[in-house]
Amino acid sequence: MERGSKTYRTYVEILRRELVCAMGCTEPIAVAYCAAKARSVLGTLPERIEVGASGNIIKNVKSVVVPNTNGGRGIAVAAAAGALYGDEDAELEVISRVSGEAKAELPAYLEKTPVAIRAVTSPCLLDIAVTVYAGDESASVRIANEHTNIVHIEHNGRVLLDKDADAPEAPDANAPDYTLLTVHGICDFAATCNLGDVRDVLTRQIELNTAIAEEGLRNDYGANIGKVLLKTGDDLRTRAKAYAAAGSDARMNGCELPVVCCSGSGNQGLTASLPVIVYAKALGAKQDQLLRALLVSNLVTLHEKAGIGRLSAYCGAVSAGAGAGAGIAWLSSASEKDVAHTIVNALAITSGIVCDGAKSSCAAKIAMAVETGIFGWEMYWNGQQFYGGDGLVVKGVENSIARFARLARVGMRETDQEIIKMMTE
Numbered sequence: 001m002e003r004g005s006k007t008y009r010t011y012v013e014i015l016r017r018e019l020v021c022a023m024g025c026t027e028p029i030a031v032a033y034c035a036a037k038a039r040s041v042l043g044t045l046p047e048r049i050e051v052g053a054s055g056n057i058i059k060n061v062k063s064v065v066v067p068n069t070n071g072g073r074g075i076a077v078a079a080a081a082g083a084l085y086g087d088e089d090a091e092l093e094v095i096s097r098v099s100g101e102a103k104a105e106l107p108a109y110l111e112k113t114p115v116a117i118r119a120v121t122s123p124c125l126l127d128i129a130v131t132v133y134a135g136d137e138s139a140s141v142r143i144a145n146e147h148t149n150i151v152h153i154e155h156n157g158r159v160l161l162d163k164d165a166d167a168p169e170a171p172d173a174n175a176p177d178y179t180l181l182t183v184h185g186i187c188d189f190a191a192t193c194n195l196g197d198v199r200d201v202l203t204r205q206i207e208l209n210t211a212i213a214e215e216g217l218r219n220d221y222g223a224n225i226g227k228v229l230l231k232t233g234d235d236l237r238t239r240a241k242a243y244a245a246a247g248s249d250a251r252m253n254g255c256e257l258p259v260v261c262c263s264g265s266g267n268q269g270l271t272a273s274l275p276v277i278v279y280a281k282a283l284g285a286k287q288d289q290l291l292r293a294l295l296v297s298n299l300v301t302l303h304e305k306a307g308i309g310r311l312s313a314y315c316g317a318v319s320a321g322a323g324a325g326a327g328i329a330w331l332s333s334a335s336e337k338d339v340a341h342t343i344v345n346a347l348a349i350t351s352g353i354v355c356d357g358a359k360s361s362c363a364a365k366i367a368m369a370v371e372t373g374i375f376g377w378e379m380y381w382n383g384q385q386f387y388g389g390d391g392l393v394v395k396g397v398e399n400s401i402a403r404f405a406r407l408a409r410v411g412m413r414e415t416d417q418e419i420i421k422m423m424t425e
Contacts, residue, residue, distance in 0.1 A: 001188045003197075006180070011189050011299065012197050013176040018302055019201045021208065022092035022266050023258045024067040025251065025358040027060035027126075027311075028078035030147040033094040034130040035079040036086030041139035041155050046083050046132035049113060051075055052120040054127035055420035056311040062423060063359035065254035068098040069106055076115040077106075079130060084109050091148045093258060119424070124165055125311045125416075146310060147264050181303040183343065183397045187336035190295040195288055202291045205260035205298075209247055209273050212257040216246030222253040222360030225367055236282050237374050240275035241367040244324070247274060248363035262298050262320060263305040267362055271320035272301045275370050276327035285331055296339060297327025304343075307405030313416035314408030315353040317362070317369040322346035325373025329380075338377070340397035341385050345376030347404045348386040348393050354412075356419050 001008050022029055031051065039046055053061070053075060065071055066078050085102040086094040120127060122144070129142040129152075142152035144165035151165040216226050226246025229238055247270035251259060259266040260273070276297050280290040301323030308314060325346050329338040350372040353365055379385060388395035392403050 001185070001192045003194055007185055008189065008193075010176045010180045011185070014178065014181070014302060015198055015201055015295075015298065017176065018262055018264075019205055019260050019269070019298065020092060021204070021258045022261050023096040023256060025060065025064040026092060026147050026261065026264055026266060027057055027358060028064060028066045028075070029092050029094060030126075030143055031057070031061060031075055031078040031128055031130070032066070032082030032086050033088070033091060033148060034128045034141050034143045035082030035132070036088040036094050037150065037153070038130045038132045038139045038141040039083045039086070040088040041141065041153060041160070042132050042134055042137055044134045044137070046134055047113060048133040049079050049083060049115045050131040051079050051115065051117045052127075052129040053117065054120055054122050054125055055417070055424075056125045057128055058119060059355075059357040059420050059423055060311070062357055064252050064357070066095075067254050067256045068095045068103055070103055071254055072106070075117050076110065079115055080110045080113060081106060083132060092261070096256070096258060125309060127165075178302070178306040181299060181306060183300065183303070183340050183401075184336060186296055186299040186303065187330070187339055189299070190292045190330060191334065193292070193295060195291055198295065199291065201260075202294050205269065205273050205294065206277055206290070208258055208260050209270050210243075210277060212250050212255060212259055213243040213247040213270070213274055215255055215257055216248070216250035217242070219250070221249040221255060222363065223249070225249055225363035229367060236279065237371070239282075240278040240324075240374065241370045243278050244271050244274040244370050245363040245367040248366050249360070252358060252360055252362055262301050262323075263316065264310045265316050267358075267366060268301060268305070268316045268320040271317050271366050271369060272297045272323045272327070275324040275374070276331065279328045279331055283331060289331065292334075293327040293331040296330040297323040300326040300339070300343060304347075304401055304405065307402060308408040311355075312408050313354050313412040313419055314351070315355045315365050315369070317366045318347070318350050318353055321350065321366070321369025321371075321373040322376065323373070324370055325376045328374060329377040332377070332381070338380060341380040342373070342377040344393060344397055344400045345379045345386055346373045347400060348391060349376065351392070351404050351407060354415065354419060357423060
């Protein structure tokens with residue numbers, strides 16, 4: 001691929017836009033970010049907070065531990081933390097740099113500061129509006145479609161910013177063109193990319209995601225899925241699953257280490273990267289080989305998710321697990337054909353795992369998604385594959401990706417509503 005081509009430039013832009021750092025699950029962190037922005041507009045510490053949230057936000061914030069809150073969970077905790085000590089310029093690291101003294105103030109602040117939460121009906125699956133009050137002053141901030149995409153700001157009723165947020169299929173007019181992502185293009189890019197254009201973001205992903213995985217394996221977090229896996233065996237595929245799961249164990253249960261995301265999700269960032277990193281080490285791959293394999297795993301994940309959206313009833317680990325399998329296939333052969341068949345095989349097996357919010361069991365779902373990604377590669381390596389007409393599989397990797405995206409985006413819409421209803425009853 002020519003370095004100066006539009007497609008090449010777009011792929012680099014997508015990677016830089018997507019492989020960003022976050023501390024904590026991105027949905028409660030988005031609530032904290034929205035609250036911190038609202039407090040900044042208000043100009044003083046809020047005396048009262050109102051949060052409006054779409055069902056998918058409520059689902060994903062309900063059970064997960066918010067970091068730097070001494071084990072707190074839920075929307076009220078996330079909003080109060082953002083308002084009290086959030087850095088409104090730090091985006092998804094909004095509550096990453098907090099002193100012990102500030103954290104100690106949170107329980108008292110929550111006790112004296114009413115936080116009202118209401119569910120909102122919105123065309124945007126990711127929708128958060130935070131309004132804060134102090135005396136006669138008020139400020140409102142709304143985020144929609146993406147975790148840091150601010151679409152509305154008001155101060156004392158005066159509109160300071162207003163962007164169209166009613167087109168969830170096109171959340172940001174300034175976003176790169178994700179339709180340029182194809183499996184053929186991704187493999188071409190991975191083979192020819194000038195690694196100097198992406199080395200910094202990929203190296204950061206390796207360092208940060210490995211660090212939180214090792215933390216998850218060292219200490220006690222949630223259901224300790226990573227540790228449980230390693231007790232069942234120490235073979236390569238088990239280690240690959242264990243590292244990805246352990247990163248999620250830590251992240252879902254309050255670990256204060258950052259991760260590098262993929263498609264707006266730290267869990268998907270862990271799933272797409274850690275199995276590839278583990279395999280590269282075991283295979284004795286050179287650093288540049290690992291980086292090129294990570295280009296495949298991340299971009300395949302993003303390609304799959306582009307047709308689904310940030311949030312849905314379809315577990316994002318499925319897409320990232322297929323991406324990890326594709327990256328491992330690339331490590332082994334650097335073959336577009338191997339990558340394409342690995343993706344289709346993996347999607348044919350685990351698509352349909354539901355997302356019932358962020359919590360400890362995400363780590364187990366990640367392990368199963370990684371297992372399927374690896375198995376999808378091993379199937380094709382052993383001369384086996386699923387063919388068009390096998391269930392939702394159709395001829396051609398792009399057609400199959402589109403078919404499974406439709407399942408997630410359209411077919412599981414009512415499933416999503418029922419999940420949200422059950423989780424909020």
